[in-house]
Amino acid sequence: MKCPDKELLSAFFDNEVPSPYREVLEDHIRTCDHCSSVIHKYAKMHEQLLDLQRNEIVPEVNKGVLEFCEKKLKTMPATPHFHITWPVLAAAAAFMLFIGIGLSVLLFTNRTNEIMVEVKPATTVSEYSLSEVVDYLSKQQNSRTIEIPGQLSIETSIQPTIVREADFNRSGK
Amino acid sequence: MSVDSSQFNDLYSAMYVPLFRIVKRITGNEDAAEEIVQDTFIKVLDYWSKFETTDDARYWLIRVAQNAAINWAKRSSKEHKLYQRVYSEQHVGMDGPEQTHLKTETEQLVQNALQMLPEKFKRVLILKEYGELDYKEIGKVLGITEGNVKVRVFRAREALAKALEELGYEVS
Amino acid sequence: MQSILRKVCFVLCISFSTLAFTQNADEQVFDLPPVDAQISENLYSELFVVFIRTTLQHPNGEDPWQRHDIHYTLNNTQLSLNFINNDAMAIQISVTPQKRTKDSLLILVSWQLWFSTQNNSVKYMNSANFFTIKPGERIIFYPFGSQKGHQPIVIEILVDTYEHAHEQGGIKVRKLF
Numbered sequence: 001m002k003c004p005d006k007e008l009l010s011a012f013f014d015n016e017v018p019s020p021y022r023e024v025l026e027d028h029i030r031t032c033d034h035c036s037s038v039i040h041k042y043a044k045m046h047e048q049l050l051d052l053q054r055n056e057i058v059p060e061v062n063k064g065v066l067e068f069c070e071k072k073l074k075t076m077p078a079t080p081h082f083h084i085t086w087p088v089l090a091a092a093a094a095f096m097l098f099i100g101i102g103l104s105v106l107l108f109t110n111r112t113n114e115i116m117v118e119v120k121p122a123t124t125v126s127e128y129s130l131s132e133v134v135d136y137l138s139k140q141q142n143s144r145t146i147e148i149p150g151q152l153s154i155e156t157s158i159q160p161t162i163v164r165e166a167d168f169n170r171s172g173k
Numbered sequence: 174m175s176v177d178s179s180q181f182n183d184l185y186s187a188m189y190v191p192l193f194r195i196v197k198r199i200t201g202n203e204d205a206a207e208e209i210v211q212d213t214f215i216k217v218l219d220y221w222s223k224f225e226t227t228d229d230a231r232y233w234l235i236r237v238a239q240n241a242a243i244n245w246a247k248r249s250s251k252e253h254k255l256y257q258r259v260y261s262e263q264h265v266g267m268d269g270p271e272q273t274h275l276k277t278e279t280e281q282l283v284q285n286a287l288q289m290l291p292e293k294f295k296r297v298l299i300l301k302e303y304g305e306l307d308y309k310e311i312g313k314v315l316g317i318t319e320g321n322v323k324v325r326v327f328r329a330r331e332a333l334a335k336a337l338e339e340l341g342y343e344v345s
Numbered sequence: 346m347q348s349i350l351r352k353v354c355f356v357l358c359i360s361f362s363t364l365a366f367t368q369n370a371d372e373q374v375f376d377l378p379p380v381d382a383q384i385s386e387n388l389y390s391e392l393f394v395v396f397i398r399t400t401l402q403h404p405n406g407e408d409p410w411q412r413h414d415i416h417y418t419l420n421n422t423q424l425s426l427n428f429i430n431n432d433a434m435a436i437q438i439s440v441t442p443q444k445r446t447k448d449s450l451l452i453l454v455s456w457q458l459w460f461s462t463q464n465n466s467v468k469y470m471n472s473a474n475f476f477t478i479k480p481g482e483r484i485i486f487y488p489f490g491s492q493k494g495h496q497p498i499v500i501e502i503l504v505d506t507y508e509h510a511h512e513q514g515g516i517k518v519r520k521l522f
Contacts, residue, residue: 006327010323010327011327014301014307014308016308016323041334041344042330044344045330045344048279048283049302051279051280052280052283052287053197053198056194056197058189058190058194059193059203065215066182066185069178069181069215069218070181070182072218073178073218073221074178119470121470122469123468123469124466124467124469125459125466125469126466128467129467130431130433130434130435130459130460131431133459137429137437138427138429140427143425144414144416145426145427146412146426146427146428146429147429148401148410148429148430149401149410150410150430151432152401152430152433152498153433154433154460154489154497158460160458160470160472160490161490161491162454162472162484162485162486163484164478164483165478165483165484165485168485168521216376220379223378223379224379225382226382229379229382230379237376240374240376240514243514244514316508316511
């Protein structure tokens with residue numbers, strides 16, 4: 001048998017070569033000076049690496065940390081898992097197809113990198129209250145909510161701004 | 174996984190020593206290793222309910238501890254290089270951020286050679302030799318395929334042998 | 346002369362190293378949470394990480410309130426986030442990332458904003474933008490404008506591929522201010 005790649009010998013040393021190839025290699029290494037010297041080199045390096053920890057003293061398990069972790073676990077509520085189901089994926093794909101068609105139309109008429117949609121001034125809504133909006137958003141499937149604390153007072157004439165980091169840095173803001 | 178402290182206790186007992194060894198090899202510092210390992214166990218609690226199995230938690234622990242150790246080593250290495258540059262005439266005996274008191278010259282050589290390896294080789298070799306993980310598990314920790322792990326372990330060994338030779342130590 | 350040169354080198358070394366430390370101190374690395382087991386590993390090449398950092402500035406100079414969240418979504422799949430302050434406002438931001446080239450991503454960010462006014466009426470605004478960004482770059486959203494003193498909230502949205510973030514050892518974010 002021709003000598004195998006050293007990469008295979010390295011995998012053999014790590015017991016990562018399955019049968020029956022493992023047995024074939026074993027037979028070869030037994031009779032091949034070159035391959036057995038490679039295995040011997042790996043074994044020696046392995047011994048030396050392990051020697052670094054032979055006299056090592058591992059600190060004892062910190063009971064204080066363990067108690068802290070146990071207490072924290074007891075106070076944690078179970079978090080629902082996020083499931084990506086196939087119908088959701090299909091709906092998302094359909095939505096993106098719609099956006100993609102819209103984008104293609106825009107691209108033919110607008111060559112800029114960023115397609116900007118003008119932000120129109122705020123409109124007053126009289127059909128529902130803010131708490132109804134909050135309730136609706138929290139009931140949406142797969143919604144993720146970030147609660148912002150404190151009392152905010154928001155001016156009537158606001159101008160939302162959105163910008164890429166590269167442009168933010170360039171503008172020196 | 175369920176919010177069950179006995180599963181966590183089992184994981185803590187099983188992983189404390191291997192994690193400490195992996196982190197200590199990277200940082201070369203016992204105090205830093207202990208701190209990083211404890212921090213990682215505390216961090217894992219935030220994601221505890223998201224793990225499907227204990228194995229998922231185990232791979233996450235190793236990955237996060239390893240990243241924290243590498244970041245610590247990089248920061249310490251920068252501090253150390255500053256001292257070396259400024260006090261270059263007063264030769265400092267350390268080659269890296271190690272503060273380990275190693276008993277023999279060979280152990281010192283091996284430690285130095287390990288530190289000389291490129292990061293991706295060091296990661297994979299430390300996981301193999303000290304974490305006692307197989308190729309599949311290493312792949313899960315590092316987010317690479319088993320095939321990639323096999324190639325990296327081989328290249329890491331060759332690089333380590335070469336580093337040892339450069340430091341004047343003949344392996345074979 | 347030699348001693349002067351040595352002193353100059355010393356000062357330069359300290360300055361450059363301080364700069365290096367400052368750069369590093371300005372950058373934080375956030376660990377990636379585990380990926381939901383429902384997402385098969387074969388899909389990891391299509392997986393995106395979305396890092397969101399919400400900062401609330403206080404007008405009286407107190408330390409700002411800040412929170413970060415990390416979520417996953419697949420290529421061309423919308424991720425929706427709701428930012429709620431029960432008394433004052435609700436914002437829904439939807440992020441849809443799409444792979445372009447190896448070094449660029451196309452992101453659709455659409456948002457809706459509802460807020461209460463002093464006379465208890467509710468006002469509504471919405472918009473949508475496409476951005477071409479590098480993996481790991483942020484989009485910065487000021488829902489109430491960016492004028493100093495009037496911009497209580499800043500929402501940073503960083504989008505990266507899972508593979509790139511994993512390679513880096515996590516999400517790397519520089520300080521904004």
